[in-house]
């Protein structure tokens with residue numbers, strides 16, 4: 296039987312990363328539903344070229360410029376752009392029903408704003424856009440009449456639990472956290488952990504930055520900030536619960552005491568597919584959840600003494616202005632230094648705490664304010680690294 300469903304066109308910012316490649320695996324699985332019109336990467340040109348060869352988008356971009364002569368002959372059907380232009384064209388100029396923003400870091404903010412200004416439906420994996428520019432992004436999405444479709448697994452879970460809620464507002468959100476690889480370690484051992492240990496996540500396979508953030512629980516701090524903007528929920532009503540099996544992806548509590556949760560095996564293709572096909576559910580190629588085989592699911596409190604990121608999230612949201620941007624920028628710079636093996640794991644939290652303390656009260660009224668706060672946070676970390684003070 297012939298389907299009369301329209302094919303959705305998709306632009307992916309950050310197609311060579313963990314989320315981007317999983318989104319492309321869904322396009323591969325459902326060629327009758329999705330067609331790729333634009334792809335971008337940062338510096339992984341070989342992987343981008345392979346993707347262009349397979350998915351044949353009209354546009355591809357690299358945010359780190361290359362010599363155009365390096366583009367292989369057989370890819371000349373595709374228009375290439377480089378630098379900042381790459382994200383802008385892929386987000387706003389190339390025709391696309393949906394823009395998946397799956398770049399890592401604050402680079403996502405510009406991509407989201409470009410896409411929303413062009414009236415595109417944004418599927419949001421990138422956390423940092425909401426962490427740094429949540430008020431600008433949600434305001435623009437509201438005015439464009441294009442609510443963001445979350446891809447982050449916890450936020451997708453909450454979004455799924457909110458479907459069909461009519462006028463019932465949730466009274467609180469439960470964000471689940473695996474606890475990362477250091478959940479059972481003591482502070483001294485966590486402090487000295489190596490990149491190889493931090494990159495060994497117990498349940499999820501993800502990009503390097505978010506995997507390190509999961510180990511420090513800065514990932515959960517960013518997610519609290521993300522949830523605050525996505526669901527317009529004050530920080531004190533967003534509770535973190537450590538759930539080491541990563542089966543319950545998050546939950547919503549209503550005023551009658553009902554708690555709705557979304558469950559599934561830890562597989563990012565589920566929330567990516569939910570956003571891509573929304574409101575339909577489509578096969579993802581993953582394993583089904585077998586609750587009987589799971590046996591038991593456990594829950595425990597997060598430990599803000601062992602993982603100060605949990606405390607810093609609430610403090611930065613309460614401080615307002617650019618405090619969350621400072622936390623994010625300092626964390627990005629500190630994680631990069633940790634992955635270069637310049638600082639111990641414990642140095643990440645020390646540097647971020649020090650940056651938040653040293654740079655209070657910066658404004659975040661405009662995108663320029665946000666970039667300036669981000670620049671100052673990174674400069675602060677760079678100075679401390681030069682002084683050997685991490």
Ligand SMILES: NC(=O)c1ccc[n+]([C@@H]2O[C@H](COP(=O)([O-])OP(=O)(O)OC[C@H]3O[C@@H](n4cnc5c(N)ncnc54)[C@H](OP(=O)(O)O)[C@@H]3O)[C@@H](O)[C@H]2O)c1
Nearest residue numbers: 309311312313314336337338339398399402421422501502
């Ligand atoms: N992975 C997950 O399971 C997961 C789950 C929830 C949320 N997220 C969020 O989704 C985002 C992407 O995560 P990921 O794990 O997919 O990251 P990743 O594997 O590191 O991939 C990042 C992507 O962004 C590109 N990129 C890197 N730096 C860039 C820059 N400065 N400007 C433009 N593009 C840049 C990379 O290109 P190159 O390959 O060329 O470097 C790559 O395509 C993050 O914000 C993360 O927090 C991820």
